[in-house]
Amino acid sequence: MESTQEVLFRLSQGQLNLLQTCPRKFQQIYLDKLSSPTNPEQLERQNWGSRFHLLMQQRELGLPVESLVQEDAQLHRWVTALVDAAPEILISNPKTFRQSEHCRTLNFEGYLLTVIYDLFIEDTQSAQILDWKTYPQPKNRRWLEKDWQTRLYLYILAETSDYLPEQISMTYWFVQSQPQPESLKFTYNAVQHEQTKRDLTELLTQLTNYLQRYQQAEDFPQVPETANRCPDCNFAIRCQRDRNFSNTSHLTSEENFSHQDWLPNLAKIQEVSL
Known part of the structure; x- marks a missing residue:
């Protein structure tokens, strides 16, 4: 069996979300390396999101973007709409530091936690994390507040800066919201920071215990059936949870699974591989 020390040295917010939601699915994807085909519609959405992020990165770097927008009229419309809706964050200011695809890491409980900010802006008084979402704004703000992307991104910035x-905030921009892009901003405070530290410690302590047992051929725990989350999981049959399900989704990663009571998946950029 491959060493779990090597497999799980790096963890991103997507892995934390999945680990918290269903440890067994985490095992099946990242340790057992199991997957199933992605449906064409889902794949197209992922590809479109990747193109949008690439365009925004090139635009921030001052590189030509004409070839990208000429190939996709819809992409051009949404980028133009975002620039119109948020000119103050998309226009460079000589008094600030800005960087697209800004990466930070933090060694925590023996794991290297990794985040990538779509756009990072800082000055002497404050720091902003901006994240582009290529789907409409969720109706429930609480989903985003509880998701590990929001929590981990803010936590790592506070831990790796002065x-x-x-002084730290994170803003999601939903580029496909109608009639124009919409945003949700999350501020931060010391109470939230300490709570995130406690929750991270608990979750990663659990992971270490799961890994030790996995080395002894013991599977990670399954999500309780009463949670009603298995119908949307492509591992329902493997977990012997398919007897009441007539339809199962063909999902390939933690970025794609969802259910009415689950936290929405917010990882639309490529995650750090394990």
């Missing part, structure tokens, strides 16, 4: 938690 900014106080109160």
Whole structure:
């Protein structure tokens, strides 16, 4: 069996979301390396999101974007709409530092936690994390607040900079919202920071225990059946949870599974591979 020390050295917010939602599915994807085909519609959405992120990165770097927008009229419309809706964050200011696809890492409980900010902006007084979402704004703000992307991105910035938690914020921009792009901003504070630290410690302690047992051929725990999450899982048959399900989704990663009571998946950029 491959060493789990090597397999799980790096963890991203997508892996944390999946680990918290269903440890067994985490095992099946990242340790057992199982997957199933992605449906064409889903794949197209992922490809479109990748093109949008690439265009925004090139635009921030001052590189030509004409070839990208000429190939996709819809892409051009959404980028133009975002620039019109948020000119203050998309226009460079000589008094600020800006970087697209800004990466930070933090060694925590023996794991290297990794985040990638779509756009990072800082000055002497504050720091902003911006994240582009290529789907309409969720109706429930609480989903985003609880998701590990929001929590981990803010936590790592506070831990790897001199900014106080109160000087840090994160804003999601939903480029396909109608009639124009919409945003949700999350501020931060010391109480939230300490709570995230406690929750991270608990979750990663559990993971370490699961890995030790996995080395002894013991599977990660399954999500309780009463949670009603298995119908949307492509591993329902493997987990012997398919007897009441007539339809199962063909999902390939934690970025694609969803259910009415699950936290929405927010990882639309490529995650750090394990």
